[in-house]
Amino acid sequence: MTKEIYFLEMDSPVGPLTIVGTVDDGLCDVEFGKMDDVSDDLVKWLKKHFGNITLKESIDLFLPYVQAFENYFSGSGKGAFDHLKIDVHGTPFQKKVWNELLKIEYGTTKTYKEVAEAIGSPKAVRAVGTAIGHNPLPIIIPCHRVINTNGKLGGFTGGLDKKVKLLEIENICTL
Numbered sequence: 654m655t656k657e658i659y660f661l662e663m664d665s666p667v668g669p670l671t672i673v674g675t676v677d678d679g680l681c682d683v684e685f686g687k688m689d690d691v692s693d694d695l696v697k698w699l700k701k702h703f704g705n706i707t708l709k710e711s712i713d714l715f716l717p718y719v720q721a722f723e724n725y726f727s728g729s730g731k732g733a734f735d736h737l738k739i740d741v742h743g744t745p746f747q748k749k750v751w752n753e754l755l756k757i758e759y760g761t762t763k764t765y766k767e768v769a770e771a772i773g774s775p776k777a778v779r780a781v782g783t784a785i786g787h788n789p790l791p792i793i794i795p796c797h798r799v800i801n802t803n804g805k806l807g808g809f810t811g812g813l814d815k816k817v818k819l820l821e822i823e824n825i826c827t828l
Contacts, residue, residue: 656703659711662687663719666726666822667815671695672718679738680718682789685811698789702742725792728822731759734793742789750784757798760823764802786810792819 658681660673671691673682682698684691699706718737725733741748749772756771757763763771769781788796791811797819801807809816820826 655705655707658699658703658706658708659714660688660708661710661712661715661719663715663722665722667811667818670722672715672722673699674714674718674740676714678740680790680793681740681742683791683793685791685815722792726822728824730822737793739790739793741794743784743787746780747784747787750781751788751790751794754785754788754794754796754799757795759795760825762798762800762820762825765799765807766802768799782807798823798825 656675658673658675660671662669662671664670668685669687671682671684671686671688672680673684673695674680681702682695684695688695696706696708699708721730721733721737724730741751743751750768753768753771765778765782765785766775768785769775769778772781774780785796785799786808788794788810791797797809797816799807806813806816806820
């Protein structure tokens, strides 16, 4: 059976975003970039998690998501994504890390070490970083709010410039 997957490109203060999801299960992926730039890796990821797929553009399906992103980017985004349906795909460990990230409040940060301790794996700081790097829903699952213990930003899949911009939107001071 072929799964219908939908996408929409949208502009944002951190550059173009491609948002991806299904009618029944909700948003499953957010990519930094236009579909033409991200499609190869995205299709591989989708096939891994959904099997046979057809990929179609949709505006109507994503209107609530676009509105939530616009609220977030306008600076009034505390809780902007709380009501949205998301469909998270990853390993049990990754999901454990990502669920912990959802607990980081808007406008605050945690360190990789604090996340590792919070999930009961205090020695798994690098594994936590790897899981964060595979977050399929950046911004919604706020991996940009995780920093190094020394206060430095650490990495970010979308690029440090995007992490800085997201932290600035939330009025979090950056180094």
